[in-house]
Amino acid sequence: MGEEKEVTIVDGALATELEAAGLNLQGDQLWSARALQTNPQAIKNVHASNTVPRLCDRGKPLIAGSIGPYGAFLNDASEYSGNYVENMTKEELKAWHRPQLQSLITAGVDLIAMETVPSQKEGEALVELLREFPNSKAWLSFSVKDEQCISHGEKFNDAVKFAITSDQLVAVGLNCCPPDLVSPLLSTANKNRRPKGGWIVYPNSGETWNPNTRWENKPIDNQLARFAVEWKELGAKWIGGCCRTTPADIAELRDTLKANLSQQ
Structure with a gap:
């Protein structure tokens, strides 16, 4: 992740780049995590060739x-x-997540990405669990199914209420969804209270998943760059991409936000 003054840029899809490098992930129960066990060098190569050069302009x-x-x-x-x-x-839920959270903190990560959370109950459990590690920071990001609700059916506006006052969360928001759902969800939630650190949004590329033919209906333009300024104006302080987004998408996203900042 790299920072562009008011907005922190979050990188894109790891699995997409691993597949582009020739790894076969489809049908594997561990999906992209399999490479951590069988081909850790591939993980390093993706980050070294794409993430760091594109995001680490300074520091x-x-x-x-x-x-x-x-x-x-x-x-x-x-x-x-x-x-x-x-x-x-x-x-x-806390008992299940606790060992992984402990391992990541012990390994020295800068913060925890509590992401693609489908329900309010699991989101609340994760925020409560984070309190057991008072020196750690995290973001909480829900998956959503439409312009009002997270995947389990709770209203996004209600699901975030528990989290937005946490001093340990650097951001609260949503990921792994169509880009056009982001603005309606933020607009509704903004009628109450924004999270202390701002919203985090990192949707998919805009393609749709078909179990038979895999990803299809690729947009003709970069959906991240198209909506980035709008999301920023709605209070998003962390913006990036999830499934099927590429380093090129993230670079264009960064350039779009940088151009917007230079005009202010």
């Missing part, structure tokens, strides 16, 4: 350790619905 980039939803472990696509939380307590 070193921040390193965020990712904590995704419990449902991804179940390997039944429930991370997209969050329906597992209906049979779990917050304490059970």
Whole structure:
């Protein structure tokens, strides 16, 4: 991640770049995490050739350790619905996430990316768990299904209320969604209260997922750059990309925001 004055730029999709480098990730239960075990050099190569040169114009980039939803472990696509939380307590969710959070903090990451969280209950559990590590910072980012609701069905506006007053969260927001959902969600949430550190948004490229043909309907333009200034004006202080976004998309996003700042 690199900082452009008022906005921190978040990098794009790791798995997309690993596939571009020739790794076959489809059908693997661990997906891109498999490379951590079988080909760690590929992970290093992607960051060395793309992330650092594009984001680190000055100083070193921040390193965020990712904590995704419990449902991804179940390997039944429930991370997209969050329906597992209906049979779990917050304490059970915290117990599951605690070892990973501890490991990432011990490894020395700069902050924790609590991301693609489908439900309000899991989001609250993660924020509560973070309090056990009072010297650590994080962001909390929900996955969403439409212009009002996160994936499990709670209103985004309600789901963020618990988190926006946390002193440990550098940002609260959403990721892994179509870009055109971002502005309506932020606009509604802004009617109440913005998070202390601002919103974080890093949607997908705008392509749609088809289980039979994989990704399709690629936009003709860079959706991140197209909406970036609008998101910034709505209070987004951290902006980047999720699935199918490329280093070129992130570079154009950065240039768009830099040009906007120079005009002010």
